[in-house]
Amino acid sequence: xxxxxxxxxxxxxxxxxxxxxxxxxxxxxxxxxxxxxxxxxxxxxxxxxxxxxxxxxxxxxxxxxxxxxxxxxxxxxxxxxxxxxxxxxxxxxxxxxxxxxxxxxxxxxxxxxxxxxxxxxxxxxxxxxxxxxxxxxx
Amino acid sequence: xxxxxxxxxxxxxxxxxxxxxxxxxxxxxxxxxxxxxxxxxxxxxxxxxxxxxxxxxxxxxxxxxxxxxxxxxxxxxxxxxxxxxxxxxxxxxxxxxxxxxxxxxxxxxxxxxxxxxxxxxxxxxxxxxxxxxxxxxxxxxxxxxxxxxxxxxxxxxxxxxxxxxxxxxxxxxxxxxxxxxxxxxxxxxxxxxxxxxxxxxxxxxxxxxxxxxxxxxxx
Numbered sequence: 001x002x003x004x005x006x007x008x009x010x011x012x013x014x015x016x017x018x019x020x021x022x023x024x025x026x027x028x029x030x031x032x033x034x035x036x037x038x039x040x041x042x043x044x045x046x047x048x049x050x051x052x053x054x055x056x057x058x059x060x061x062x063x064x065x066x067x068x069x070x071x072x073x074x075x076x077x078x079x080x081x082x083x084x085x086x087x088x089x090x091x092x093x094x095x096x097x098x099x100x101x102x103x104x105x106x107x108x109x110x111x112x113x114x115x116x117x118x119x120x121x122x123x124x125x126x127x128x129x130x131x132x133x134x135x136x137x138x
Numbered sequence: 139x140x141x142x143x144x145x146x147x148x149x150x151x152x153x154x155x156x157x158x159x160x161x162x163x164x165x166x167x168x169x170x171x172x173x174x175x176x177x178x179x180x181x182x183x184x185x186x187x188x189x190x191x192x193x194x195x196x197x198x199x200x201x202x203x204x205x206x207x208x209x210x211x212x213x214x215x216x217x218x219x220x221x222x223x224x225x226x227x228x229x230x231x232x233x234x235x236x237x238x239x240x241x242x243x244x245x246x247x248x249x250x251x252x253x254x255x256x257x258x259x260x261x262x263x264x265x266x267x268x269x270x271x272x273x274x275x276x277x278x279x280x281x282x283x284x285x286x287x288x289x290x291x292x293x294x295x296x297x298x299x300x301x302x303x304x305x306x307x308x309x310x311x312x313x314x315x316x317x318x319x320x321x322x323x324x325x326x327x328x329x330x331x332x333x334x335x336x337x338x339x340x341x342x343x344x345x346x347x348x349x350x351x352x353x354x355x356x357x
Contacts, residue, residue, distance in 0.1 A: 028169040029357040045207040057275040106340030
């Protein structure tokens with residue numbers, strides 16, 4: 001059985017073409033969501049992780065969506081493994097996808113983060129069980 | 139140049155604004171489809187509410203909204219958005235121009251009132267700018283683009299205020315005012331300002347927990 005540890009995750013080259021294809025497939029929805037976000041930060045208090053981390057802005061739902069999916073679209077999928085690994089912490093550690101985030105405009109933030117997870121997972125970037133328990137990937 | 143800004147560009151701006159919104163509206167319906175399932179289930183009969191019950195229900199609902207977490211921003215943003223539409227549409231000067239050009243006009247608010255309301259809009263913009271500059275949670279997601287969008291929204295009101303009080307060189311201020319309004323109209327359908335239309339589409343048509351109506355569409 002393939003043992004995909006974090007060190008192994010780094011070995012495979014990033015398939016930017018595949019990322020681009022994934023991004024293009026959902027462009028209509030995701031780009032509109034990203035584009036219409038007014039960057040007002042009013043979603044902040046609806047996130048329990050934001051509240052639990054002394055209102056640290058990096059736990060804000062909009063920040064998490066912009067700095068993961070937003071970056072992927074901005075770079076048109078041309079990202080390296082280092083950046084994907086950075087995003088791993090944002091979309092898995094800083095968000096539990098509880099779906100409680102509230103946007104006054106009506107942007108569905110969890111779907112953006114879930115999609116960012118899918119893109120990362122397609123490149124074998126996801127937290128391992130032993131990583132999560134040791135928190136060494138944070 | 140002044141003639142072009144005051145003449146054809148006004149029509150061009152309105153055409154782009156209206157066609158742009160129509161295009162975005164149809165694009166939204168092309169990209170979304172009716173849900174195969176609806177949550178909550180369709181067969182749940184909604185309780186008939188009297189006017190009193192509705193008011194009590196709405197007031198009680200406010201507890202779970204931004205009104206509770208951020209009352210100041212809720213008030214400022216509500217006031218800003220209402221006046222942003224109200225002031226230019228019901229401004230006496232605009233309605234006179236409308237009457238001269240197309241032979242019809244809407245009601246007009248007293249000039250002294252629109253002057254105050256413009257001042258209120260400017261204060262609201264200053265508040266938003268302050269949040270962007272000094273509040274770390276807003277600053278962290280702010281880019282130059284956000285300032286540009288804020289400037290696009292601010293410019294027609296600031297120049298209109300200057301023009302009404304005849305500050306600076308009147309003709310130049312008026313030209314910039316007209317140009318600022320045209321830029322705003324043109325950019326609305328294609329930029330972040332598109333939330334003017336998409337707010338309603340997202341909150342009323344897309345099915346999710348926070349829909350205002352029973353949103354029945356999905357992406």
